[in-house]
Amino acid sequence: xxxxxxxxxxxxARLAYEVPVYExxxxxxxxxEQTRVVAIELKIRDWRKxxxxxxxxxxxxxxxxIAIWHRHTTSVDRSLLAKTGVGLISVDGLTAEILVSAQxxxxxxxxxxxxxxxxxxxxxxxxxxHTIGSAPLEIEEE
Amino acid sequence: xxxxxxxxxxxxxxYGHADQDFFRGQTDLYDGLTIPxxxxxxxQQGTGGFVLAQHKxxxxxxxxxxxxxxxxxxxxxxxxxxxxxxxxxRKKVETGSLDxxxxxxxxxxxxxxxxxxxxxxxxxxxxxxxxxYLKMIGQESAGGNxxxxxxxxxxYFYDPSVRGANYGVSLDIARMAQAENGGERVHPIACVDxxxxxxxxxxxxxxxxxxxxxxxxxxFFSVFEEAxxxxxxxxxxxxxxxxxxxxxxxxxxxFGGYFSILAHYVGLAGFSHGIGYGESRxxxxxxxxxxxxxxxxxxxxxxxxxxxxxxxxxxxxxxxxLFQCVxxxxxxxxAAGRGALDRRTREDIFHHFLRVRHDEVMxxxxxxLTDLVADxxxxxxxxxxxxxxxxxxxxxxxxxxxxxxxx
Numbered sequence: 001x002x003x004x005x006x007x008x009x010x011x012x013a014r015l016a017y018e019v020p021v022y023e024x025x026x027x028x029x030x031x032x033e034q035t036r037v038v039a040i041e042l043k044i045r046d047w048r049k050x051x052x053x054x055x056x057x058x059x060x061x062x063x064x065x066i067a068i069w070h071r072h073t074t075s076v077d078r079s080l081l082a083k084t085g086v087g088l089i090s091v092d093g094l095t096a097e098i099l100v101s102a103q104x105x106x107x108x109x110x111x112x113x114x115x116x117x118x119x120x121x122x123x124x125x126x127x128x129x130h131t132i133g134s135a136p137l138e139i140e141e142e
Numbered sequence: 143x144x145x146x147x148x149x150x151x152x153x154x155x156x157y158g159h160a161d162q163d164f165f166r167g168q169t170d171l172y173d174g175l176t177i178p179x180x181x182x183x184x185x186q187q188g189t190g191g192f193v194l195a196q197h198k199x200x201x202x203x204x205x206x207x208x209x210x211x212x213x214x215x216x217x218x219x220x221x222x223x224x225x226x227x228x229x230x231x232r233k234k235v236e237t238g239s240l241d242x243x244x245x246x247x248x249x250x251x252x253x254x255x256x257x258x259x260x261x262x263x264x265x266x267x268x269x270x271x272x273x274x275y276l277k278m279i280g281q282e283s284a285g286g287n288x289x290x291x292x293x294x295x296x297x298y299f300y301d302p303s304v305r306g307a308n309y310g311v312s313l314d315i316a317r318m319a320q321a322e323n324g325g326e327r328v329h330p331i332a333c334v335d336x337x338x339x340x341x342x343x344x345x346x347x348x349x350x351x352x353x354x355x356x357x358x359x360x361x362f363f364s365v366f367e368e369a370x371x372x373x374x375x376x377x378x379x380x381x382x383x384x385x386x387x388x389x390x391x392x393x394x395x396x397f398g399g400y401f402s403i404l405a406h407y408v409g410l411a412g413f414s415h416g417i418g419y420g421e422s423r424x425x426x427x428x429x430x431x432x433x434x435x436x437x438x439x440x441x442x443x444x445x446x447x448x449x450x451x452x453x454x455x456x457x458x459x460x461x462x463x464l465f466q467c468v469x470x471x472x473x474x475x476x477a478a479g480r481g482a483l484d485r486r487t488r489e490d491i492f493h494h495f496l497r498v499r500h501d502e503v504m505x506x507x508x509x510x511l512t513d514l515v516a517d518x519x520x521x522x523x524x525x526x527x528x529x530x531x532x533x534x535x536x537x538x539x540x541x542x543x544x545x546x547x548x549x
Contacts, residue, residue: 022449022484023435048534055531056453084531107456109482 003096004028004040004067004089013038016120021060021112024053029061031120037061037113038102040089044069047076054086058105060112065089065102073099151403152394152412153503155496157200159185161417162192164492166278171500174199174292176396176414179257180208182264183226184219190268195276199292202261203396207300207333207425209240210308227297228256242299242311254315257297258323265290293329293358294319300364300425302335304345304352309334313352320356329358331396333425336366339378346378350385358411359386359393364425368401369444369538376401376545384408384549397422400443401542403502407511417492437483438495439465440502441521444538445495448483455483457528464524469497511546518543 005015008030018025028040039061043050050066057064067089068076078100081088087102154174157165159181175198181189182202193200206227208220213235216224224232230249234240245253265288296319301308316330332353338345353359361382366375379401386393387409395402398413437451438444441464446454451465458465471493480486486494505514522539529536 022452023447024449051531052535055457055529056449059449059452059456080530086531106460107453109452109456111482 001028001042003094004042004091005030007089007096007098008032008038014120019116019119021057021116026057026060027067029116029120031117034117036063037116038063038065040065040067042067042091045072047072051080051084051086055084058085058107059109060116062105062108062113063087063102064105065098067091067096150507151406151410151503153499154199154412154414156397156414156416157181157189157193158416159189161492164417164489165192165196168493168496169196169198171496172198173412174201176200177202179203179205179226180219180223183222183260186264186268190264191274194265194268194288195278195281197289199289201291201293201295201329202264203331204257204295204297206257206297208427209235210242210300211426212239213237226256226260228252231256242308245311247314250311250315251318253297254319255322258294258319261291261294294323294327295360296328296330298331298333300333300335302337304334304338304341304348316353316356326357328356329360329394330356331360331362333362333364336363336371336375339363339366339376339382340372340374341378346382346385349382350389353393354386354389354391356391358391360396361393362396362423362425365422366397367422368399368542371401371538371541373541373545373548376541377549380405380408380545380549383410387411400502403506404511404514404542404546406506417496435486435488435491437486437491438498440467440469440498441465442525442536442539443502443518446535450532450535452483454525454529454532458525461528462524464521467494467498469494469501471497515543515546 001017005028009015011032013030013032016029017027019029026039027042030038030040032038037060039057041050041054041057041064043066045068047066047068050068054064054066065087068091070090070092073088073090076088081100085103085105087098088100090097090099152173154176155165155172156176156178175193175196177189177193177200179202204227205223208216209224209227209231216235224235229252230245231240231253234244269288296315298312298315299308301312303309312330312333316328319330320328330353332349338349363379383393383405392409392411394411395405395413397415399415402410402413435448436445437448439446439451439454442454455465471490475481475486475490480490518539522536522543525536525539526533
């Protein structure tokens with residue numbers, strides 16, 4: 001998880017892990033300069049399931065990636081990525097690499113996106129909202 | 143493909159004790175109530191008062207299969223249910239899971255008589271709170287004249303197979319009940335695993351032969367979710383309905399959704415489901431309860447999580463605009479500032495679903511099956527073209543269409 005987050009941390013983004021959105025959690029969310037929200041879904045191998053979750057995450061983020069263990073990235077259908085606008089990251093233990101850049105989401109809902117930004121606050125800030133979407137879940141941010 | 147358009151399919155709702163307020167305001171959107179035996183037994187006065195005041199047909203599902211599991215998982219309502227199954231069953235359940243084949247013919251008779259007697263006398267013995275409920279809907283006391291259940295449902299057991307011993311016990315119980323209570327009012331439940339539907343026709347044919355003597359059979363396939371069912375299972379269900387109907391015994395589906403509505407074209411007489419959930423059930427599970435928040439997309443004929451539904455609606459918005467619901471309850475929610483699905487209340491979502499389900503039931507009056515199947519294919523092709531990462535969640539539409547055309 002850390003090397004994937006580092007791709008955005010190095011650019012000065014703030015990160016949150018396991019962010020509650022609707023009925024589930026986004027694995028990683030990066031917020032850059034209060035202007036752009038990037039969501040990343042992590043899976044070892046099951047890229048189809050990751051993609052299914054990623055397209056839903058386009059509701060709340062400007063860009064969405066799936067991050068897959070490097071040995072399995074060759075099986076990912078690149079044409080499906082192009083059609084959905086979801087990007088692809090290869091993960092190899094200590095490093096991560098963007099193989100396909102995400103396209104801007106066409107279905108982002110502004111209020112949910114803004115709620116994500118509010119969620120990913122600097123350390124020690126209070127949160128006013130505990131869930132983006134409907135699920136009343138308690139989570140801990142790393 | 144053989145198409146048939148009869149009277150409307152009977153649309154029952156599974157009664158939930160927590161949903162009384164909701165049921166009260168929607169009586170024109172459903173035909174009858176299915177009352178779980180647990181609720182009928184444990185909340186007898188409250189349930190009876192409410193149900194009888196609705197003046198709707200109802201029947202009580204004995205839910206006997208819950209005793210086939212370890213008693214440690216049972217709750218108070220299950221113990222009340224055990225008591226209406228008679229002293230022998232109650233005693234056996236106290237010591238372990240109930241093996242149907244351990245019951246002697248006399249004990250089976252005792253259980254059957256006890257369950258049917260509970261149902262027969264339910265209306266007379268459940269009137270302590272009736273005046274309260276009649277007053278709530280602005281009606282006068284009915285003077286003790288209340289409807290008995292529309293049907294008597296004998297106790298039954300779950301068997302994974304149509305050839306198993308428990309299946310045979312259930313059939314014996316049904317025959318006994320029919321012999322002692324007159325044929326027409328006894329509607330047995332045939333409760334087997336969904337896999338029985340896909341066994342190349344032999345189990346389906348056995349079901350038809352075994353249950354054709356009953357005026358109506360209530361079908362219960364454990365964990366049969368229409369949207370997840372395989373094509374052979376859907377075909378088996380279709381052929382079973384057609385087979386029983388062909389013998390002049392149109393069946394009733396205990397847990398059904400849109401595919402069951404379509405099965406009316408081959409003779410399904412009625413179906414039941416919960417509000418917002420409960421379109422399938424594990425026969426052996428003692429657990430039920432409030433669902434997660436889900437939204438029924440009318441064009442796609444099934445529930446999705448709120449996130450999935452929002453995604454599908456957003457993906458469709460700039461295309462054909464098929465997935466945005468324009469039913470009255472949805473328009474009212476939008477007008478009240480609850481347009482986004484995560485802002486909808488539980489009541490908004492229930493009202494929407496029941497309104498849409500009612501319209502689906504009515505649609506089979508005016509449309510041909512071939513047209514509805516063509517709609518399934520069209521919506522499947524469209525939905526998978528706009529929601530490409532989601533295609534594997536939408537394959538059920540094609541399976542339904544294929545099953546209907548090839549059964």
